[in-house]
Amino acid sequence: xxxDHDPVAEHARPTRPAAARAAVLxxxxxxxxxxxxHRAAYAAMGLDWDCEAVECDETVLHRMxxxxxxxxxxxxxxxxxxxAALPWIDEVTDLALDIGGVNTVVFRDGxxxxxxxxxxxxxxxxxxxxxxxxxxxxxxxxxxAAASALAALRDLGVRDxxxxxRERRRAAEAASAAVRLGMAVDIHTFDHLxxxxxxxxxxxxxxPPGAANQYAAVIMHSRAAVLDVVPSAWPTRLAxxxxxxxxxxxxxxxxxxxQAARQVELITGRSDVPLDAMRxxxxxxxxxxxx
Numbered sequence: 580x581x582x583d584h585d586p587v588a589e590h591a592r593p594t595r596p597a598a599a600r601a602a603v604l605x606x607x608x609x610x611x612x613x614x615x616x617h618r619a620a621y622a623a624m625g626l627d628w629d630c631e632a633v634e635c636d637e638t639v640l641h642r643m644x645x646x647x648x649x650x651x652x653x654x655x656x657x658x659x660x661x662x663a664a665l666p667w668i669d670e671v672t673d674l675a676l677d678i679g680g681v682n683t684v685v686f687r688d689g690x691x692x693x694x695x696x697x698x699x700x701x702x703x704x705x706x707x708x709x710x711x712x713x714x715x716x717x718x719x720x721x722x723x724a725a726a727s728a729l730a731a732l733r734d735l736g737v738r739d740x741x742x743x744x745r746e747r748r749r750a751a752e753a754a755s756a757a758v759r760l761g762m763a764v765d766i767h768t769f770d771h772l773x774x775x776x777x778x779x780x781x782x783x784x785x786x787p788p789g790a791a792n793q794y795a796a797v798i799m800h801s802r803a804a805v806l807d808v809v810p811s812a813w814p815t816r817l818a819x820x821x822x823x824x825x826x827x828x829x830x831x832x833x834x835x836x837x838q839a840a841r842q843v844e845l846i847t848g849r850s851d852v853p854l855d856a857m858r859x860x861x862x863x864x865x866x867x868x869x870x
Contacts, residue, residue: 599628599650601846604635604643605657610811612832612864613655616839619860623853624843628652637663644668644684644691653685653846655839661695661723668693677759678726679752683842694845697727700838701783701806702734708829710804713781716740717803719794721750721766724785724808729757729764732783739763741779743772769794776801788812795820802826810835813865832861 603613617630635643640660644667656664661680665671668684671693675681681693716737718728721744732740742764744750750766757764767775772794782798784791784807791807795817798805805821806829813832822828840852
């Protein structure tokens with residue numbers, strides 16, 4: 580059901596039990612940093628809560644979103660569940676509907692409330708890097724992550740960004756979201772990337788891990804600010820190349836931390852979310868994966 584207010588914030592009251600659970604659902608989900616971020620936040624907030632990674636695909640998602648079962652206060656959704664969850668949630672924010680997916684589901688009083696915190700994470704990560712008012716931007720990729728990037732760019736005042744994809748048909752999901760977000764986007768293919776970069780102030784890569792490596796050099800020489808949203812192999816080659824050139828670089832891990840912090844706020848109903856503890860947990864988890 581579409582709603583013109585924010586049902587998640589409205590129902591995220593600090594009335595949760597002393598001990599509760601959260602979960603991160605996805606497939607595959609084993610390498611996700613999010614459970615560690617949530618656990619670190621709950622511990623630092625003095626909550627006797629846990630957060631587990633649960634392997635879940637679309638076929639069993641509806642059972643996992645049953646608010647009347649178990650003691651879960653809420654769940655975070657990873658791919659490929661963000662769009663698939665929409666029909667199973669009682670109330671969804673306008674933002675999540677415009678993007679075309681939810682990444683957070685809060686359980687309250689036998690009902691479910693959905694939101695998408697990904698744009699929040701992108702905006703705050705960019706602002707931390709000093710990117711407050713980009714005059715122009717390119718988004719690499721055309722899927723769900725690109726749709727969230729478009730919503731973030733709208734919040735930063737960029738109304739007509741470019742989408743760059745391997746084939747124009749791959750931009751369908753993000754292009755549809757742009758219409759719902761009230762944005763005008765130009766769709767291009769990667770063979771025109773170098774010319775598109777002239778005068779571009781910001782590049783956001785939403786490509787899968789490693790897929791942006793081949794474009795690192797040309798983006799580096801463009802002097803554009805860079806955000807590579809991949810958090811699991813941070814820093815990525817694209818981020819390192821841009822940093823070596825002195826370009827502003829927004830941290831992919833910071834993007835994840837900020838969006839997860841907003842999830843914690845929604846699920847617990849508390850605003851005292853400890854970013855430093857979450858960052859430390861994310862770095863530790865990255866080091867563990869690398870080892």
